[in-house]
Amino acid sequence: MGTVTKALSLLSFFAPDRPEIGLSDLTRLSSMNKATVYRLMGELQAAGFVEQGEGDRAYRLGPQVLHLAALREASTPILSVSRRILRELSDETGETTHVSLGHDSWVQTLSHAYSPRHATKVTMEDAQTVTYHATSSGLAILAYADPQFVDSILSQPLKSHTSKTLVDPDLIRSKLEQIRQTGLADTLGSFELEVHSHAVPIFGADHRAIGALAVAAPAARMPAAQQDIIRAALRRAGAALTHRIGGRPPADYPQCAAP
Amino acid sequence: MGTVTKALSLLSFFAPDRPEIGLSDLTRLSSMNKATVYRLMGELQAAGFVEQGEGDRAYRLGPQVLHLAALREASTPILSVSRRILRELSDETGETTHVSLGHDSWVQTLSHAYSPRHATKVTMEDAQTVTYHATSSGLAILAYADPQFVDSILSQPLKSHTSKTLVDPDLIRSKLEQIRQTGLADTLGSFELEVHSHAVPIFGADHRAIGALAVAAPAARMPAAQQDIIRAALRRAGAALTHRIGGRPPADYPQCAAP
DNA sequence: CGGGTGCGGTTCATTATTTGAACCATCGGT
DNA sequence: ACCGATGGTTCAAATAATGAACCGCACCCG
Numbered sequence: 008m009g010t011v012t013k014a015l016s017l018l019s020f021f022a023p024d025r026p027e028i029g030l031s032d033l034t035r036l037s038s039m040n041k042a043t044v045y046r047l048m049g050e051l052q053a054a055g056f057v058e059q060g061e062g063d064r065a066y067r068l069g070p071q072v073l074h075l076a077a078l079r080e081a082s083t084p085i086l087s088v089s090r091r092i093l094r095e096l097s098d099e100t101g102e103t104t105h106v107s108l109g110h111d112s113w114v115q116t117l118s119h120a121y122s123p124r125h126a127t128k129v130t131m132e133d134a135q136t137v138t139y140h141a142t143s144s145g146l147a148i149l150a151y152a153d154p155q156f157v158d159s160i161l162s163q164p165l166k167s168h169t170s171k172t173l174v175d176p177d178l179i180r181s182k183l184e185q186i187r188q189t190g191l192a193d194t195l196g197s198f199e200l201e202v203h204s205h206a207v208p209i210f211g212a213d214h215r216a217i218g219a220l221a222v223a224a225p226a227a228r229m230p231a232a233q234q235d236i237i238r239a240a241l242r243r244a245g246a247a248l249t250h251r252i253g254g255r256p257p258a259d260y261p262q263c264a265a266p
Numbered sequence: 267m268g269t270v271t272k273a274l275s276l277l278s279f280f281a282p283d284r285p286e287i288g289l290s291d292l293t294r295l296s297s298m299n300k301a302t303v304y305r306l307m308g309e310l311q312a313a314g315f316v317e318q319g320e321g322d323r324a325y326r327l328g329p330q331v332l333h334l335a336a337l338r339e340a341s342t343p344i345l346s347v348s349r350r351i352l353r354e355l356s357d358e359t360g361e362t363t364h365v366s367l368g369h370d371s372w373v374q375t376l377s378h379a380y381s382p383r384h385a386t387k388v389t390m391e392d393a394q395t396v397t398y399h400a401t402s403s404g405l406a407i408l409a410y411a412d413p414q415f416v417d418s419i420l421s422q423p424l425k426s427h428t429s430k431t432l433v434d435p436d437l438i439r440s441k442l443e444q445i446r447q448t449g450l451a452d453t454l455g456s457f458e459l460e461v462h463s464h465a466v467p468i469f470g471a472d473h474r475a476i477g478a479l480a481v482a483a484p485a486a487r488m489p490a491a492q493q494d495i496i497r498a499a500l501r502r503a504g505a506a507l508t509h510r511i512g513g514r515p516p517a518d519y520p521q522c523a524a525p
Numbered sequence: 526c527g528g529g530t531g532c533g534g535t536t537c538a539t540t541a542t543t544t545g546a547a548c549c550a551t552c553g554g555t
Numbered sequence: 556a557c558c559g560a561t562g563g564t565t566c567a568a569a570t571a572a573t574g575a576a577c578c579g580c581a582c583c584c585g
Contacts, residue, residue, distance in 0.1 A: 010543070010571075011273040011306060015313040018334060026341035030562055040545045045563065047270060054274040055369060056334075061472050064562065068338040070367045070476070073345060074374045075277060075315075076335030077393035079327040082285035086332060108329045110314060115333045134336035213320050217329070269542075269572065289533055299574045304534065323533065528585095535578075543570065552561070 013039065014047040018056065018068070023132045027065040085218075086118060088251045092220070093120035096244045100237050102224040103129040106209070106248070107137070109148040109218055112160060114139055117218075129202055129223040137198065140179055141168045143206035144219035147192035150183040151208045151216035151257065157183070171196040190261035191238055192219075195226060203229045205237050207245030210254040217254070220245045272298065273306040277315065277327070282391045286324040344477075345377060347510045351479070352379035355503045359496050361483040362388040365468070365507070366396070368407040368477055371419060373398055376477075388461055388482040399438055400427045402453040402465035403478035408438075409445035410467045410475035410516065416442070430455040449520035450497055451478075454485060462488045464496050466504035469513040476513070479504045 020028060020036045033048070034041040048066055051057045055071030080086050089106045096104045101124035107116045119131040139145035139160050149157050161176040173179050186192045193205045206221035222237050249256060256262070279287060279295045292307070293300045307325055310316045314330030339345050348365045355363045360383035366375045378390040398404035398419050408416050420435040432438050445451045452464045465480035481496050508515060515521070 009305070009309045010269045011309040012313060014270040014273075015309070015315065021334075021337055023337065023340045026337070031560080041562090042545060042564075043543075046268070046543080050268045050270040050274070054271060056274065067341065068334055070338075070369070070374075072331060072334040072338055073367065073376055074369075074393060075280075075327055075331040077374075077376055078280055078282065078285070079329075079331055081282045081391060081393050082326065108332065110329070110333075115329075115336075117332055117336055132340060134333055134340050290531075300533090301535080301574060302572075305572080526585105528583105530581105530583085532581075533579095536576085537574100540571105540573070542572070544568085545566100547565085549564075550562090553559095555556105555558085 010047075013043070014051060017044065017047055017051065021068055022136065023134055027060060027063075027067045029063060029065045033066065083252055085252050089118055089220070089248055090120070092244050092248050092251075093118060096120070096220070096222065096240055097122040099240045100222050100224075101125060102222050102228075102237070103131060104220070104222050105131055105144075107142075107144040107148075107219050107221065109139070109145070109152070109216065112139070112163065113137065114142060114145045114148065114219070116144075125228070127225055129199075129204075129225065131223070138166060138168070140165050140174070141172045141194070141198040142221075143192040143194040143204040144221045146179075146182060146186060146194065147206040147208040147219040147221075148216045149179075150186035150192065151210070151260070153215075168198050169196055169200045171200070173197060187259070188261070191242065193234075201226045205234075205241055207241050209245060209252070210249045210256045210260075212253050212255060214255055214257040220248055269306075272302075273310060276303065276306055276310065280327055281395065282393055286319060286322075286326045288322060288324045292325065342511060344511050348377055348479070348507055349379070351503050351507050351510075352377060355379070355479070355481065355499055356381040358499045359481050359483075360384060361481050361487075361496070362390060363479070363481050364390055364403075366401075366403040366407075366478050366480065368398070368404070368411070368475065371398070371422065372396065373401060373404045373407065373478075375403075384487070386484055388458075388463075388484065390482070396457065397425060397427070399424045399433070400431045400453070400457040401480075402451045402463040403480045405438075405441060405445060405453065406451035406465040406467040406478040406480075407475045409442045409451065410469070410519070412474075427457050428455055428459045430459070432456060446518070447520070450501065452493075460485045464493075464500055466500050468504060468511070469508045469515045469519075471512050471514060473514055473516040479507055 017037055030045060034044045037044060052059060055069045057066045058069040059066055093104045097120040101122045103121050105116050105119035107114045113136050116133060116135045118133055121128055139149055161179060165174040167174050191207050195203045202223055203226040204221055204223040206219045208216040209218040209220055211217040222241055276296055289304060293303045296303060307316060311318060314328045316325045317328040318325055352363045356379040360381045362380050364375050364378035366373045372395050375392060375394045377392055380387055398408055420438060424433040426433050450466050454462045461482055462485040463480055463482040465478045467475040468477040468479055470476040481500055
């Protein structure tokens, strides 16, 4: 494990519910030597990737990450484009929508939009890290990922978030097959009970799935007619997002027909 | 220079006009050894900070930077807050507005908003890197920075972007003194000819200036009355942004009175 | 064709950096 | 005054980074 990888892995301990981390906590979390963490964080700080609080000297993410994100947005504007699409999709469906990106072994939510239509809604936080196997977004991505990538995900221990989470790799594989039939994934309560979630994959220029667009709604608000509306809207929005970021669906992706 | 710092410095060669860089180019830009660059970029890639294009194998910034930015936004939402404020400020003034963050030796623009009122306007790109001494934003930050930080900036060679750029440290220092009188900076053509730019500093929780909010307009469209409108709107917007991100102006910052 | 040039990628002995146990200073609670 | 935290520092030993040279492959051009 190279020094750079070690330093960058320290950044992965920041999370929405843990935005600030002290030196000792960080050494425990990372199980590295305290002096090592101290020096690495010092370098990250000098580069602006983290900054230190005044009082407790806890570390938090620094302004440089905003700059890099703005830079990436300037060339491949996923965020700004998806924000508009999320807004429209939320208005259209009346439910909470979000985009996520697929990473090595988890899925990260990037941005979300709420609808004012209903008082009860699924609430979210940006920058949440969720699993592939338990979310509709994750499954949508997996369904169009390399087989070896699917293997690597499914060979890890699969956490059972709820009583309805699929944890059997074979069952998940057949679910992925179903998803490929329709080009659309849905899960009912597999990540959070009473949440019915639909998702479509988002493709990059190389025809590979890079992320997903999803609609999450309370399970009680999901009669068949509403599901059809959501599915159609999601398909359209997904195609639009893929297109707007310069991506292309693979040849076998179901274009318009929807069973 | 630590290995981590070296790796992170590689990321700083990405810019709006250079979103993709090949291995050889990066080697030349960084004046490091090719093998070193290759290994470091490999580590950055494994961590998701950069990704490699299919055809030419050029590197570009990866999805992980979006995740980190979303994470920082979740705790200190500068971007999402400033977007709304920029929108309002653009509508109010009829001109191009933008926010920037101050870094070690340069200023980085983060986000901007245009006004549809005029056909001719100042155009911008996000994630641009500009100098402290030649921009109203940079001067607004410097005016409220530590004296030793001002020294370190002004002791570097100061590039003359246009014929009107201030490059004499003494002149700049007296300009900073003027800015402190009013709490507002303005430059006329010092970064780009024919652009009249106003800026106010944005403060963090520790009373230090962390960035600036600015209005940039064609110089021809700047009669005294319009300047007053812009100054008043900018002051209000700056105070609002500082407040919304949990910041506080220093005690000596001119609160409401405007000469 | 054929050779020159630039590209991404790889090797391996040399070298410089990283590592980690132990240590120090300081704070807050008991 | 003590105890157990915290952030920060030290230095010999161990490890990882380095860089000149090399490889194979496109592409270009005479």
